[in-house]
Amino acid sequence: MGDGTEKEAPAARPFTEARARAVLASAGERAEDARLLALGENAVFALDAPEPLVVRVGRDPSLRERAERELRVADWLQEHQVPAVRAARPGVTVVGGHPLTFWRRLDEPAREAVPVDLAGLLRLVHALPAPPFALPRRDLLSGVERWLRLAGDAVPAADAAYLRARRDEFESAVAELTPVLPPGPLHGDALPRNVHVGPDGPLLLDLETFSDDLREHDLVVLALSLDRYGLDEASYSGFVRVYGWDVREWPGCAVLRGAREAAACAWVAQHAPGNPAAVREFARRVDSLRQRDAAVRWYAF
Numbered sequence: 001m002g003d004g005t006e007k008e009a010p011a012a013r014p015f016t017e018a019r020a021r022a023v024l025a026s027a028g029e030r031a032e033d034a035r036l037l038a039l040g041e042n043a044v045f046a047l048d049a050p051e052p053l054v055v056r057v058g059r060d061p062s063l064r065e066r067a068e069r070e071l072r073v074a075d076w077l078q079e080h081q082v083p084a085v086r087a088a089r090p091g092v093t094v095v096g097g098h099p100l101t102f103w104r105r106l107d108e109p110a111r112e113a114v115p116v117d118l119a120g121l122l123r124l125v126h127a128l129p130a131p132p133f134a135l136p137r138r139d140l141l142s143g144v145e146r147w148l149r150l151a152g153d154a155v156p157a158a159d160a161a162y163l164r165a166r167r168d169e170f171e172s173a174v175a176e177l178t179p180v181l182p183p184g185p186l187h188g189d190a191l192p193r194n195v196h197v198g199p200d201g202p203l204l205l206d207l208e209t210f211s212d213d214l215r216e217h218d219l220v221v222l223a224l225s226l227d228r229y230g231l232d233e234a235s236y237s238g239f240v241r242v243y244g245w246d247v248r249e250w251p252g253c254a255v256l257r258g259a260r261e262a263a264a265c266a267w268v269a270q271h272a273p274g275n276p277a278a279v280r281e282f283a284r285r286v287d288s289l290r291q292r293d294a295a296v297r298w299y300a301f
Contacts, residue, residue: 014273015059017043023057023098040267041208052105053088057098062146064099067092069135070208071101076131082124083203085196106196106203113195115222115235117202119242121187121195125204126215128185138188138211140174140259141167147270154272154279159286163266166289170259177252181215181245190218191225219247220256228261228298261289268301277301 017036020043025031034045034055041063042056058067071092077084089102144167148160187194188209195202211217222239225231240246247253265285271278281301288296 015039015043020045020057020098023095023100024055026095027093027100029055046105051088054103054105056101056103058100059098061094061097061099064092064094066208067099067101069133069210072133073131073135073207073210076133077204077207080128082128083121083201084207085203085205107198110197110199113192113197113202115192115231115239116242117195117197118190118192118222119239121202121204122190122218123243125185125187126181126218130184130212135185135210135212138186138209138213138217140217140256140263141171144263144266147266151266151269151272151282154274155269155282159282160269162286162290163262163269166258166262167266170255170262173255174259177214177216177255179214179216179252180250183214184212186211186213186215186218188217190221214252214256216247216250216252216256219243219245220253220260223248223253224257224260227257227294228296229300230297261285264298265289271301 017039020036020039021031021034024034024045029047030049031045033049034047036043037046037054038044042058045055045057047053047055056067058064068091071087071090074084074087078086085106086104087102088104093100093102144163148155148163151160187204187207188211189206194204194206196205197203222231222236226233226236265282268278268282268285272282278301281299284296285298288294288298
């Protein structure tokens with residue numbers, strides 16, 4: 001494990017699995033034996049020795065503050081007995097500018113998480129008071145510029161300009177929304193994939209987007225999944241039944257949905273360099289927005 005000090009500032013290199021493994025090795029971990037679980041904003045690895053852990057390697061130095069906050073959120077949720085992933089080591093390790101956090105390895109899932117599992121956890125989170133530390137607003141669109149910059153010439157300049165314009169439009173619209181639910185702590189990326197169902201039941205994963213904002217943000221995610229990602233009506237109805245309210249009844253739903261769509265397009269763009277599948281998915285998403293076709297299926301990436 002590193003000493004927490006930044007070593008050489010990273011050059012502008014692509015964040016690949018190989019790069020993340022090199023960072024992990026520089027932190028003193030057995031990178032050659034690590035199993036890659038996910039590669040996005042973070043590279044997530046499972047480690048077996050000297051103890052079973054999960055380590056998250058941040059893409060770049062800008063994610064350090066978020067990693068530090070994620071650890072504080074985990075401790076806070078534990079204090080309030082909200083089932084969630086727990087940190088295995090205190091503090092953030094920084095190697096070559098990349099922030100690393102270490103988490104307890106979970107048992108193998110008892111089954112796949114479904115929307116009703118998520119709904120029950122969101123009810124717990126949405127009942128919490130503000131924590132004793134600051135949470136940011138849930139700015140869905142703050143990453144758009146960075147993701148498009150990382151995409152570079154791998155996506156058409158006209159599409160990037162179109163997304164920047166949509167970002168500006170929705171930033172203004174979101175600021176004018178009047179919520180139904182009391183604002184407060186929320187998860188920020190409320191999807192069943194961010195729930196683990198172990199022997200003791202469901203718990204929350206990926207705490208990095210915890211925010212203090214409109215709770216409706218957490219509910220729009222499943223409404224968008226119904227429209228764009230193939231979630232079936234029965235699953236969505238079960239989610240609404242357990243949570244107790246359908247966000248589609250709120251006039252502001254379309255605004256948050258549109259903001260999330262713009263962010264989702266830009267998020268895929270960062271993977272476009274050297275990845276033809278990302279290029280195709282980016283084109284599909286942007287074209288459907290240009291055509292105002294809400295029925296076009298998007299595919300998780």
